[in-house]
Amino acid sequence: MTRIADTVAINQAGHLEIGGVDSLKLVKEFGTPVIAYDVKRIKTTIKHFKQAFETAGLPYRVTYASKAFSALAMYRLVADAGLGCDVVSGGELYAALKGGMPPERIEFHGNNKLPAELAMAVDAQIGCIVVDNFQEIQFLDQILQEKKTEISVVLRVAPGIEAETHRYISTGQQNSKFGFDVLSGQADRALQELLNNPRMKVRGVHCHIGSQIFAVNGFLMAVDKMVELLQKWQQQFDFTAEILNLGGGFGTKYTEADQPLPPEEFTTKIITEVKQRIKNAQLPLPEIWIEPGRAIAGEAATTLYTVGSRKDVEGVCHFVAVDGGMGDNIRPALYQAKYEAFLASRPQALDEQIVTVVGKYCESGDILVKGAALPITHPGDILAIPSTGAYGYTMASNYNRNPRPAVVFCEDGKAQLIIRRETYADMLNCDLT
Numbered sequence: 001m002t003r004i005a006d007t008v009a010i011n012q013a014g015h016l017e018i019g020g021v022d023s024l025k026l027v028k029e030f031g032t033p034v035i036a037y038d039v040k041r042i043k044t045t046i047k048h049f050k051q052a053f054e055t056a057g058l059p060y061r062v063t064y065a066s067k068a069f070s071a072l073a074m075y076r077l078v079a080d081a082g083l084g085c086d087v088v089s090g091g092e093l094y095a096a097l098k099g100g101m102p103p104e105r106i107e108f109h110g111n112n113k114l115p116a117e118l119a120m121a122v123d124a125q126i127g128c129i130v131v132d133n134f135q136e137i138q139f140l141d142q143i144l145q146e147k148k149t150e151i152s153v154v155l156r157v158a159p160g161i162e163a164e165t166h167r168y169i170s171t172g173q174q175n176s177k178f179g180f181d182v183l184s185g186q187a188d189r190a191l192q193e194l195l196n197n198p199r200m201k202v203r204g205v206h207c208h209i210g211s212q213i214f215a216v217n218g219f220l221m222a223v224d225k226m227v228e229l230l231q232k233w234q235q236q237f238d239f240t241a242e243i244l245n246l247g248g249g250f251g252t253k254y255t256e257a258d259q260p261l262p263p264e265e266f267t268t269k270i271i272t273e274v275k276q277r278i279k280n281a282q283l284p285l286p287e288i289w290i291e292p293g294r295a296i297a298g299e300a301a302t303t304l305y306t307v308g309s310r311k312d313v314e315g316v317c318h319f320v321a322v323d324g325g326m327g328d329n330i331r332p333a334l335y336q337a338k339y340e341a342f343l344a345s346r347p348q349a350l351d352e353q354i355v356t357v358v359g360k361y362c363e364s365g366d367i368l369v370k371g372a373a374l375p376i377t378h379p380g381d382i383l384a385i386p387s388t389g390a391y392g393y394t395m396a397s398n399y400n401r402n403p404r405p406a407v408v409f410c411e412d413g414k415a416q417l418i419i420r421r422e423t424y425a426d427m428l429n430c431d432l433t
């Protein structure tokens with residue numbers, strides 16, 4: 001087995017291999033499109049995220065942001081690796097619990113948690129609810145009163161930081177829809193309200209500046225702002241945070257042009273900054289929490305498609321169409337996200353043509369890869385697009401009544417179906433005939 005890039009391994013037959021399984025064998029067994037995860041890669045990334053905290057001997061928690069990829073097998077895997085998880089809906093909470101995530105390691109996020117979802121979280125006695133707005137405090141209080149119980153909460157703030165990323169996935173700025181605004185004093189009022197509430201135990205603060213962030217600077221700025229806030233709150237409210245949650249957003253590599261920092265470097269720099277700032281502010285060191293999603297799941301998976309039709313207008317365009325598209329990967333259409341493609345049977349074949357890889361959906365924007373350098377392809381060829389493990393399946397749709405793909409976990413040469421391919425009948429969601 002050799003590697004031609006971080007995410008691409010080749011076996012003796014010269015085929016793409018995922019978790020020790022020949023990609024063409026995967027296709028034979030599970031069909032296409034299929035999203036195949038290299039499980040070892042997930043485990044290794046988790047280890048790297050934990051490494052710096054372990055070395056520093058600090059209290060910490062790595063919480064997997066399960067919106068990146070949510071499946072029973074994934075919750076089980078991250079729980080076994082000692083992680084917690086963040087959920088953002090009743091559906092994710094349900095799946096996390098079913099997947100075996102201990103409730104006390106679950107945190108619940110969201111800008112409009114429904115009363116029924118909050119009640120579900122209270123009933124499950126999850127680790128904490130990350131309170132996002134005043135309405136939510138009211139809903140939660142009502143539920144806690146009715147159920148005569150209490151729960152731990154963490155206060156989410158928008159610290160007023162512009163992250164260097166796509167504006168759709170930037171969340172820490174003042175006009176973000178998430179969290180209590182710091183600059184206008186909203187966050188102070190929220191803390192006061194929570195501290196006055198005997199049913200909510202305020203355990204700490206949270207911020208998340210955005211997603212797919214390559215530079216550590218944004219995180220360091222967030223640390224500075226958050227510690228400044230904690231210092232102010234210590235004086236103003238005599239409040240000491242047990243938890244400082246700095247969110248997720250660690251960037252990953254989609255194409256050769258992407259140069260993200262390795263997880264252990266991100267965390268080392270964040271830890272150093274927190275320690276320094278907390279010391280200067282003369283505060284007790286809180287537990288440091290981070291919430292990587294994409295960085296854990298993203299590079300671990302490759303999607304395999306079958307090539308079908310093509311359209312060539314000489315001197316104008318070359319389209320190669322595959323049997324999936326925007327239904328299994330909306331990211332190019334939504335964020336102009338870039339990916340690379342190659343042939344699973346000949347990953348190292350010479351590039352002969354620049355093509356646009358498109359899907360089968362009735363939309364001109366149904367593009368998977370623009371400017372893909374490929375050998376001449378033929379119907380039946382298997383096309384691989386790496387780094388599709390995050391926000392692919394979880395944002396998938398059955399637009400045009402195309403079924404969502406199958407998902408498999410591959411490890412040590414064995415493949416396990418963890419999400420079966422949707423069927424036409426599944427998509428009806430209706431008992432009428």
Ligand SMILES: Cc1ncc(COP(=O)(O)O)c(C=O)c1O
Pocket residue numbers: 065068086109171208210211212247248249250291292293294295390
């Ligand atoms: C609160 C929160 N935490 C964690 C994440 C995970 O982000 P990423 O997958 O980029 O690490 C998100 C999504 O952006 C989020 O909103």
Ligand SMILES: N[C@@H](CCCC[NH3+])C(=O)O
Pocket residue numbers: 067169171211212331335390391395
């Ligand atoms: N879905 C986005 C990330 C959003 C993160 C959620 N706050 C993506 O694919 O990049």
